[in-house]
Amino acid sequence: EDQVTQSPEALRLQEGESSSLNCSYTVSGLRGLFWYRQDPGKGPEFLFTLYSAGEEKEKERLKATLTKKESFLHITAPKPEDSATYLCAVRNTDKLIFGTGTRLQVFP
Amino acid sequence: EAGVAQSPRYKIIEKRQSVAFWCNPISGHATLYWYQQILGQGPKLLIQFQNNGVVDDSQLPKDRFSAERLKGVDSTLKIQPAKLEDSAVYLCASSPGPNYGYTFGSGTRLTVV
Numbered sequence: 033e034d035q036v037t038q039s040p041e042a043l044r045l046q047e048g049e050s051s052s053l054n055c056s057y058t059v060s061g062l063r064g065l066f067w068y069r070q071d072p073g074k075g076p077e078f079l080f081t082l083y084s085a086g087e088e089k090e091k092e093r094l095k096a097t098l099t100k101k102e103s104f105l106h107i108t109a110p111k112p113e114d115s116a117t118y119l120c121a122v123r124n125t126d127k128l129i130f131g132t133g134t135r136l137q138v139f140p
Numbered sequence: 141e142a143g144v145a146q147s148p149r150y151k152i153i154e155k156r157q158s159v160a161f162w163c164n165p166i167s168g169h170a171t172l173y174w175y176q177q178i179l180g181q182g183p184k185l186l187i188q189f190q191n192n193g194v195v196d197d198s199q200l201p202k203d204r205f206s207a208e209r210l211k212g213v214d215s216t217l218k219i220q221p222a223k224l225e226d227s228a229v230y231l232c233a234s235s236p237g238p239n240y241g242y243t244f245g246s247g248t249r250l251t252v253v
Contacts, residue, residue: 036182063239066241066242068244073246073249074246074247075144075231075233075244075245075246075247076183076231076244077244078241078242078243081241119182119183121182126171126188126195126196127173127185127188127196128173128183128185128242129185130182130183130184131182132180132181132182133181133182
């Protein structure tokens with residue numbers, strides 16, 4: 033069964049304190065691993081898609097990496113505005129299967 | 141480009157009542173999805189349309205949930221009768237096709253009391 037597990041469930045960081053979020057997955061036939069950001073009361077907002085092991089993508093303070101079993105979302109020198117829930121999802125055929133997310137809080 | 145529009149934003153109903161949600165996808169997006177997101181969980185796919193045909197509704201509780209996408213554009217999701225466990229955010233997303241990312245709407249927050 034296709035499955036996505038994210039850890040930690042919640043993460044509290046001081047502003048400027050870098051860290052990583054983990055997404056481990058099992059899927060038959062990966063057709064992309066997606067990272068989304070979700071703010072309270074809003075729908076998920078697309079961040080990155082990774083397709084093959086070794087691939088990396090960056091956007092401002094965020095960097096996503098992919099291996100055959102897991103993906104990491106690295107946050108460098110986070111700011112309070114990075115506070116949100118970060119969702120990981122894998123695509124098998126044409127649907128996304130989501131993890132439960134990591135709730136990130138960054139304090140000044 | 142305009143995003144995915146959903147309405148209403150919030151809805152409170154009593155159990156056993158019926159409710160309907162509306163979604164207008166991004167213009168030209170052939171694929172439309174309805175997801176259910178229970179508090180503290182990730183979104184779960186309910187139904188996927190390709191144009192006006194159903195591609196996947198394996199997770200849709202068909203005894204109470206129904207959805208349609210007339211003319212391959214707007215879509216409605218209906219719950220009748222609602223149960224307490226249906227309290228969740230209902231997200232609509234659209235995509236140009238199988239190899240593209242999704243764009244989500246802001247969702248409809250349903251509370252069943």
